[in-house]
Amino acid sequence: MAANKKISSAVIRRLPRYYRYLSDLLNMDITRISSKELSKRMGITASQIRQDLNCFGGFGQQGYGYNVEFLYKEIGNILGVNDRFTTIIIGVGNMGHALAHYGNFRKRGFDTIGLFDVNPDIIGQEINGIKVMHTDELESFVQKNHVDIAILTVPYEQTPEVAEKVARLGIKGLWNFSPMDLRLPYDVVIENVHLSDSLMVLGYRTKEKFGKSRK
Amino acid sequence: MAANKKISSAVIRRLPRYYRYLSDLLNMDITRISSKELSKRMGITASQIRQDLNCFGGFGQQGYGYNVEFLYKEIGNILGVNDRFTTIIIGVGNMGHALAHYGNFRKRGFDTIGLFDVNPDIIGQEINGIKVMHTDELESFVQKNHVDIAILTVPYEQTPEVAEKVARLGIKGLWNFSPMDLRLPYDVVIENVHLSDSLMVLGYRTKEKFGKSRK
DNA sequence: TAGATTGTTAATCGATTAACAATC
DNA sequence: TAGATTGTTAATCGATTAACAATC
Numbered sequence: 001m002a003a004n005k006k007i008s009s010a011v012i013r014r015l016p017r018y019y020r021y022l023s024d025l026l027n028m029d030i031t032r033i034s035s036k037e038l039s040k041r042m043g044i045t046a047s048q049i050r051q052d053l054n055c056f057g058g059f060g061q062q063g064y065g066y067n068v069e070f071l072y073k074e075i076g077n078i079l080g081v082n083d084r085f086t087t088i089i090i091g092v093g094n095m096g097h098a099l100a101h102y103g104n105f106r107k108r109g110f111d112t113i114g115l116f117d118v119n120p121d122i123i124g125q126e127i128n129g130i131k132v133m134h135t136d137e138l139e140s141f142v143q144k145n146h147v148d149i150a151i152l153t154v155p156y157e158q159t160p161e162v163a164e165k166v167a168r169l170g171i172k173g174l175w176n177f178s179p180m181d182l183r184l185p186y187d188v189v190i191e192n193v194h195l196s197d198s199l200m201v202l203g204y205r206t207k208e209k210f211g212k213s214r215k
Numbered sequence: 216m217a218a219n220k221k222i223s224s225a226v227i228r229r230l231p232r233y234y235r236y237l238s239d240l241l242n243m244d245i246t247r248i249s250s251k252e253l254s255k256r257m258g259i260t261a262s263q264i265r266q267d268l269n270c271f272g273g274f275g276q277q278g279y280g281y282n283v284e285f286l287y288k289e290i291g292n293i294l295g296v297n298d299r300f301t302t303i304i305i306g307v308g309n310m311g312h313a314l315a316h317y318g319n320f321r322k323r324g325f326d327t328i329g330l331f332d333v334n335p336d337i338i339g340q341e342i343n344g345i346k347v348m349h350t351d352e353l354e355s356f357v358q359k360n361h362v363d364i365a366i367l368t369v370p371y372e373q374t375p376e377v378a379e380k381v382a383r384l385g386i387k388g389l390w391n392f393s394p395m396d397l398r399l400p401y402d403v404v405i406e407n408v409h410l411s412d413s414l415m416v417l418g419y420r421t422k423e424k425f426g427k428s429r430k
Numbered sequence: 431t432a433g434a435t436t437g438t439t440a441a442t443c444g445a446t447t448a449a450c451a452a453t454c
Numbered sequence: 455t456a457g458a459t460t461g462t463t464a465a466t467c468g469a470t471t472a473a474c475a476a477t478c
Contacts, residue, residue, distance in 0.1 A: 010469065012419055016412035020394060034435060043398070046435095047471050054437060062436040063478040080418045083427045094316045098309035099410075104394060108411050109418060148421060149414075173421035175414060179235060179319060183258070189424055191417035193410065195314075196323050197231035199364075199390060202406035203295045203324060204227055206363060206388035209404055212298045225445065249459060261459095262447050269461060277460040278454040 007055045014052055015079055016108075017042070022072040034065035081109035085173070086147050088114035090162055091154035092122050092132050095177055099151060100127045110149070114141055135162075142169045149173035156180065222270045229267055230294055231323075232257070237287040249280035296324035300388070301362050303329035305377055306369035307337050307347050310392055314366060315342045325364070329356055350377075357384045364388035371395065 021042055025033060035046035042049075053059050053066075059074050060066045076082060087110050089096045099105075100115055115132040117123060125132045133141065141147075150166045152159060152174060159178040166174060167186035174190045176182050179197070182190050206212075236257055240248060250261040257264075268274050268281075274289055275281045291297065302325050304311045314320075315330060330347040332338060340347045348356065356362075365381045367374060367389060374393040381389060382401035389405045391397050394412070397405050421427075 008469070013412070013416055015419065016409070016415040017396070019415070020396075020412075036435080042396075045471060047473090048469090050435095050437065051470080058437065060436050061478060062476070063434045065435065078419070079415050080422045080427060081415075083418075083422060085418045085421070085427075094309075094313035098313040101309045102410070104411050105414060108415055110414060148427075149417060172425045173417050175417055181232070181235075181257075187424075189417060189420045191413055191420070193408075193413055194231070195317070195408065196319050197228075197235075198406055198408055199320060199325060200231040200234070200294050200296075200323055201228055202364060202388050202390055202404060203298075203300050204230065204293070205404045205406070206300070207295045207298065209402075210387045212295060212300075212363075223445070251459080260447060262449090263445090265459095265461065266446080273461065275460050276454060277452070278458045280459065 011052050011055055014044075015075055018049075018052070019072065019075045019079060019081075022068055022075065025068045026072055031068055032065050033068055035060070037065070076109075079109065083109060085110045085149055086113045086145070087111065087149040087151055087175075088116060088138075088141070088147050088171075089151045089153060090116045090135065090138070090166070091152060091158075092117040092119075092125075092127070093153060093155075096151070096153035097127065099153065100130070113145060114147070116141075138165070139169060142171065147171050149175060151175045151177070153177045226267050226270055229259075230290055233264075233267070234287065234290045234294060234296075237283055237290065240283045241287055246283055247280050248283055248286075250275070252280070291324075294324065298324060300325045300364055301328050301360070302326065302364040302366055302390075303331060303353075303356070303362050303386075304366045304368060305331045305350065305353070305381070306367065306373075307332040307334075307340075307342070308368060308370075311366070311368035312342065314368065315345070328360060329362070331356075353380070354384060357386065362386050364390060366390045366392070368392045 021038065035049040038049055039046040056078055057074070059071050089100055089112060092100065092115050100112060105112070112128070112130060115127060115130050116135045116138055117132050118135050123132050123134050150171045152163060154162050156178050159176070159180060160182065163174060163176065163182050163184060167184045167188045172188060174182065174188050176190060176192045179194055181192060236253065250264040254261040254264055271293055272289070274286050304315055304327060307315065307330050315327060320327070327343070327345065330342060330345050331350045331353055332347050333350050338347050338349050365386045367378060369377050371393050374391065374395060375397065378389060378391065378397050378399060382399050382403045387403060389397065389403050391405060391407045394409055396407060
């Protein structure tokens, strides 16, 4: 039976990964799995799997392992898949556009309910049944609709300003795609997606492993 | 003077972040910075900064700190910004499209030299001066052009197959946007960008911190 | 029951932080 | 020179792994 110690960031970041693997197992009609077998599939230790899961509860059974469907649902609940988070996308450029089209988020518990931009060419366009509104309408929209998470895909220079505005309106989660670390004087959870950082790490590792000769 | 011990993943992942902050300092015409001052800006300890940098060399000077421009260039070199990595994008859907347009990669050392898709409506389109080719032309393209990194933005089901093809052609770096962990029987460096995972972590943290009442 | 596998405690490993001598 | 700040070693902290009693 799990205690409620502070759960570390490392553990939390592994949860979506467990969720994906369990989803795959379900699709393969596998009904039970041991930490040992799962460890082989995921490339992590069985010990870590059991430790991680026991942060949240005893989901397994001695001598049996874990019931895949049960564990899948439990992790889904921990992650809030059934809580349904409402999201808005601010900045419907190429990246915002791509995210608006990405169907996978819905399966994971996120419903996009608003799109915002300042470009008149884009405003009024409909994506996945949602009309792009002018960012000026953001405030009244947020007053009428509960918004959990704002996805920020605005140009670099505008990011701090828009982020502050969003935080001031009381939105509690912020998914930031700009290559800057936001720090806000508001009580907001921020998750950064620094794509260039990720690419640079890949470049470094490729170079480190295979060298880099050509210009 | 740094030894050449194995540099940990944690350190490497911080390099692009240092690079960004140094770039900002340069833009603010700040010529020197101490680890203490940088630590305040970045929200990490000065000790960590000095430890990290000393994995690669003694870039500072006692009593002075670090020369911003020099350090910026050194980290740039470590990351390979001047080595110029060539990249191709496979799958020019919404995400591939967004990445093809994203100018930031060039500044960080990456040149997109090829775009590939199988959709006849997309093939022949030009993005940033590059024509989208059919994926069938991939092999001959890679034989004629040195490609360091393949960016995979193909649909979920096709990802393993395309990844394998790319690896077989000798491409050494693979940036994967599909929500699956690729494992290949080839010597390839893989960096995953699991956007839904990141969003789920944000959802979890928002819920954890502020609760989640509404459906 | 015997075998398997969990939940959990203890041991290990690695990363972060603190401290300080070296030195600009 | 005196003050500041690095580079680096040592101490601490936290995360991962190992071990095993509990138990299905």
